[in-house]
Amino acid sequence: MVSRVIPVDEFDLVIFGGTGDLARRKILPALFRRFCAGQMEPGARIIGAARSEMDDDGYRNFVREALREFGTGRSCEEGTLDGFCETLSYVTVDARGTQGWKELAAKMKIGVVRAFYFSVGPSLFGDLAERLHQYGMADADSRIVVEKPFGRDLATARALNHTLALHFDEGQIYRIDHYLGKETVQNLMAVRFGNMLFEPLWNAQYVDHIQITVAETVGVGGRGEYYDRSGAMRDMIQNHLMQLLCLIAMEPPAKFDPDAVRDEKLKVIRALDPVPPEDIVRGQYLAEPDDPEKPGYLEHVDNPRSKTESFIAMRLAISNWRWKGTPFYLRTGKRLRGRTSEIAVVFKDTPHSIFGPEAGRHRNILTIRLQPNEGMELGVTIKEPGPGGMRLIDVPLDMSFAEALGPDAEEVPDAYERLIMDVVRGNQTLFMRGDEVEAAWAWTDPLIDGWEARGDAPEPYESGSSGPEDALMLMHRDGRRWREIRA
Numbered sequence: 001m002v003s004r005v006i007p008v009d010e011f012d013l014v015i016f017g018g019t020g021d022l023a024r025r026k027i028l029p030a031l032f033r034r035f036c037a038g039q040m041e042p043g044a045r046i047i048g049a050a051r052s053e054m055d056d057d058g059y060r061n062f063v064r065e066a067l068r069e070f071g072t073g074r075s076c077e078e079g080t081l082d083g084f085c086e087t088l089s090y091v092t093v094d095a096r097g098t099q100g101w102k103e104l105a106a107k108m109k110i111g112v113v114r115a116f117y118f119s120v121g122p123s124l125f126g127d128l129a130e131r132l133h134q135y136g137m138a139d140a141d142s143r144i145v146v147e148k149p150f151g152r153d154l155a156t157a158r159a160l161n162h163t164l165a166l167h168f169d170e171g172q173i174y175r176i177d178h179y180l181g182k183e184t185v186q187n188l189m190a191v192r193f194g195n196m197l198f199e200p201l202w203n204a205q206y207v208d209h210i211q212i213t214v215a216e217t218v219g220v221g222g223r224g225e226y227y228d229r230s231g232a233m234r235d236m237i238q239n240h241l242m243q244l245l246c247l248i249a250m251e252p253p254a255k256f257d258p259d260a261v262r263d264e265k266l267k268v269i270r271a272l273d274p275v276p277p278e279d280i281v282r283g284q285y286l287a288e289p290d291d292p293e294k295p296g297y298l299e300h301v302d303n304p305r306s307k308t309e310s311f312i313a314m315r316l317a318i319s320n321w322r323w324k325g326t327p328f329y330l331r332t333g334k335r336l337r338g339r340t341s342e343i344a345v346v347f348k349d350t351p352h353s354i355f356g357p358e359a360g361r362h363r364n365i366l367t368i369r370l371q372p373n374e375g376m377e378l379g380v381t382i383k384e385p386g387p388g389g390m391r392l393i394d395v396p397l398d399m400s401f402a403e404a405l406g407p408d409a410e411e412v413p414d415a416y417e418r419l420i421m422d423v424v425r426g427n428q429t430l431f432m433r434g435d436e437v438e439a440a441w442a443w444t445d446p447l448i449d450g451w452e453a454r455g456d457a458p459e460p461y462e463s464g465s466s467g468p469e470d471a472l473m474l475m476h477r478d479g480r481r482w483r484e485i486r487a
């Protein structure tokens, strides 16, 4: 039932920022799980590289601690952790200086895949790329992985692309968006392009609208300063929700290969209409009453005059033959009622109800759940069982991965596991290309410039709610409703 585990080639993976939060919480646990799954060849090596002074044993202890704290999430044989730790070593490196670079270069093996994960702030990307080149580590078989945020507008994204391009070809640059590594997101492509059932209906003639929701219950946490300079539009819409939108809306690529898929995604972004101000609702969460642990957004970011949004809902239109007339509603926010990420494809009513008005209105909805409980659900209309005439009800055809795969479900790799292994394999399909990122900013920038120029203030919303009232109105005025965000 579970995917076959095909060992990847021998590799050297250098994690710049190997002592940082992302490395501890995501990258190292993901690597450990792939090691447990038997995917790493014996010669594979992981090299932590960061500013802290540490030796190899110190780093191994650091990683053991991180794995204890952030869980392995997989059953592993006794002793596997020791085996994993043997793959680890550490070099103290200064991204902006000379310290550590010769040592790092001397460590690299010849003739194996070299991957450099830039798990540091974007202001260091250029320094790292330049030094990798200068110290002779950037050979044709090396690749770099860069984290979000990839710029904060078109100009900065372009500058970043330009800097990286001085030292690496586009085919060596892996811009990570972990949403693309989720099992369900890839399943979305399998469902669309591996079945005859859906694709003929996947257009404005049969689809009433599409909703994409990414709701979080947490506030901005310890990232207040960063978040207040970004907001939900930059932090979530421009990248994660845009990527989901592209996969839902794109034309079938001729092949499942990186450029064919990314070409189609790019066409979607380019076909997006500008969004008028009345189709955008921005919000800021209020304090949870009587809970000093949950202050309002303004206190959280310690900026009483902030106009940054912690919630955004918008109505988008795609001007092409497939989608003209089908709106896409996107919303994402913090401190909402539940933690839900889903895409709902809401099909149109049947052209005529043979059951009369008393049968009510029923629609097929295909829901792709990213969390919780990754899976898909297709709502179909059936007769309510029993006597009493033809009453209709909607029931789900549910495909939860946990149920479908049983105990094997826990072995499905998480997003970071899959993406890091894709880097080693040299498969860029699930990574963003430079022109895609730029196109997304080119669409985003005027919207942000617009509300900044108008001085629009976000609408306050209650903590634990579904967002501001106006977000509900955005749908109501079109005669539609958001799907419920479940607690």
Ligand code: NAD
Residues within 6 Å of the ligand: 016, 017, 018, 019, 020, 021, 022, 023, 049, 050, 051, 052, 093, 094, 095, 096, 118, 119, 120, 121, 122, 124, 147, 148, 149
């Ligand atoms: P962090 O501040 O926890 O860690 C930064 C790391 O960079 C440390 O290991 C530090 O030693 C190293 N570093 C800093 N300056 C250096 C220098 N001059 N030379 C060498 N090493 C240096 O940051 P983080 O939260 O791990 O985030 C890293 C990157 O990942 C950032 O770009 C962030 O936006 C992105 N990101 C983080 C998360 C997350 O959950 N933490 C999620 C998505 C994206």
